[in-house]
Amino acid sequence: MFQSNVPVADSQNFSTLPCISQREPCTDASLFILWVRMDFRPVNRLVLILACIALPLEAATVIDLGQVAGTKTVGSVINNRGDVAGYAYTDSTNTTYQAMVYSGLTAQITYFGSFGAYPSYSLAINSTGEVAGVATEFLTSITSVPQAFLYPGSGSIINLGQLAIDPITRAAFAKSMNDSGLVVGYSYDGNNQRGFLTTCSSSPCSLMTELGTLGGPSSEADFVNNAGNIAGIANVSSSQTEAFFSKDGTSLDAIVLPLGTSSSVAGINGSGQVVGSSTYGQGLLKQHAFLYTSGTTPVITDIKTLYDFDGSSTAAGINDAGVVIGQSDVAAGQKHAFECMIVGSTCLLTDLGTLNGLAGNSTATDINNLGYVIGTASTATGVDPFVWFAGQMFDLNSFLPADSQFASLTTAVAINDDNIIIGQGTLKGGGSDTYILSLNSADFPQVPEPGTLSLMLVSCAIGCLVVAKRARN
Numbered sequence: 001m002f003q004s005n006v007p008v009a010d011s012q013n014f015s016t017l018p019c020i021s022q023r024e025p026c027t028d029a030s031l032f033i034l035w036v037r038m039d040f041r042p043v044n045r046l047v048l049i050l051a052c053i054a055l056p057l058e059a060a061t062v063i064d065l066g067q068v069a070g071t072k073t074v075g076s077v078i079n080n081r082g083d084v085a086g087y088a089y090t091d092s093t094n095t096t097y098q099a100m101v102y103s104g105l106t107a108q109i110t111y112f113g114s115f116g117a118y119p120s121y122s123l124a125i126n127s128t129g130e131v132a133g134v135a136t137e138f139l140t141s142i143t144s145v146p147q148a149f150l151y152p153g154s155g156s157i158i159n160l161g162q163l164a165i166d167p168i169t170r171a172a173f174a175k176s177m178n179d180s181g182l183v184v185g186y187s188y189d190g191n192n193q194r195g196f197l198t199t200c201s202s203s204p205c206s207l208m209t210e211l212g213t214l215g216g217p218s219s220e221a222d223f224v225n226n227a228g229n230i231a232g233i234a235n236v237s238s239s240q241t242e243a244f245f246s247k248d249g250t251s252l253d254a255i256v257l258p259l260g261t262s263s264s265v266a267g268i269n270g271s272g273q274v275v276g277s278s279t280y281g282q283g284l285l286k287q288h289a290f291l292y293t294s295g296t297t298p299v300i301t302d303i304k305t306l307y308d309f310d311g312s313s314t315a316a317g318i319n320d321a322g323v324v325i326g327q328s329d330v331a332a333g334q335k336h337a338f339e340c341m342i343v344g345s346t347c348l349l350t351d352l353g354t355l356n357g358l359a360g361n362s363t364a365t366d367i368n369n370l371g372y373v374i375g376t377a378s379t380a381t382g383v384d385p386f387v388w389f390a391g392q393m394f395d396l397n398s399f400l401p402a403d404s405q406f407a408s409l410t411t412a413v414a415i416n417d418d419n420i421i422i423g424q425g426t427l428k429g430g431g432s433d434t435y436i437l438s439l440n441s442a443d444f445p446q447v448p449e450p451g452t453l454s455l456m457l458v459s460c461a462i463g464c465l466v467v468a469k470r471a472r473n
Helices: 028-037 042-053 065-069 450-472
Strands: 061-064 073-078 084-089 097-102 109-113 116-125 131-138 144-151 172-177 183-188 193-198 219-224 230-237 240-246 253-255 263-268 274-279 287-293 299-304 313-318 324-331 334-343 346-351 362-367 373-378 383-389 392-395 406-409 420-427 432-438
Touching: 061 065, 065 073, 065 084, 065 097, 065 109, 065 432, 073 097, 073 116, 073 420, 084 432, 097 131, 097 144, 109 116, 109 131, 109 144, 116 144, 116 172, 144 183, 193 230, 219 263, 230 263, 240 274, 253 274, 274 324, 287 324, 287 334, 299 313, 299 334, 299 346, 313 362, 324 346, 334 373, 383 406, 406 432
Parallel strands: 073 432, 097 116, 144 172, 172 219, 193 219, 240 263, 263 313, 287 313, 334 362
Antiparallel strands: 061 432, 073 084, 084 097, 084 116, 097 109, 116 131, 131 144, 131 172, 172 183, 183 193, 183 219, 219 230, 230 240, 240 253, 263 274, 274 287, 274 313, 287 299, 313 324, 324 334, 324 362, 334 346, 362 373, 373 383, 383 392, 406 420, 420 432
């Protein structure tokens, strides 16, 4: 076992504390107006309280990406300009597809085609709209291989090359890219899979830079940030895989919890913090989410589970503030999405619940730098996509305009820092397609500070008593 000697920080579970993230979504003005216009019968007071807890949500704007493309689409990633990369089907049977990008600036779609064969698909996009992905190349009339590509924002896609010259093994897959155009992924070196990095921006590309391993035969680069830090997985032996962090691609540092023998990676933020999941002992039958903070003395935080349940947890992502999202066992056969906020060396773990209270299951898929979390959760009748913020979970279907082409939204894949969400939805005319749902601050009930709310209630109560006394006189 390749074991890194990295200190493990403590994780404290605050999910049972009722004071965490419990706020009333009422504005000062709305509460005052409601209060002073009501008489003082208990039933009306109850109506006021319920109104404050569940203010109606305003309709957001939604785009059917398939309507723009004229065919079924699948959006995979979104940047802060609102550009969406993924793929679009090219035939009526939805079996062949090609990579594409939707421009949030022009509301137009650009198709990339391929290197002579289909399919092709986009997997990464940076802030300027450059896209990386995988496209098929014909080697002979009957033989084709997947190749990593870069779309530089205009013109044709660029074949990024590969690690092996052997035509049988020279496949390559692009997984992530940063704003400088650094692309990472994996290719085949003739015998095994190896992670790569490349900055090629025009054809023909030279050979990729090969990443090493952790002692085993293979590696894979999955994420890169704007500092050039890389996170991925690599073999320690032929049967053991662990997550790694690399500052610049020159060496790999293993990430695994104490007594663990395997780990995986789920994301990296701008500071080089890496999240993933690792076995941690217990007969190696269970795993915990972790947060790895790089530096002179790297630290691994064991995120553990909600309510300290004797089960497993997995990480799904991290934002630039270091807030981690994932999923944790909460009971036998039941899993809930969580948020982990690091304060000092302590993980403040919060249960995001479900759309049916605490019943059923939920899973988080993405978090933006404003702290909005998206995912899917159980309802009373099924499963719906949600957005969670400031201690409250909202069904994304609550934001769907009545005149939308979508009958319902079914998944939530990614969210940017402008609160634009992409996912799949069911169309009113049948079938499914990619939606682009744009939310704004007006879509969410405003939240007064607890002290403000208390003073407001006291002031309203005094004012209403005066009104009532005058009415009796």
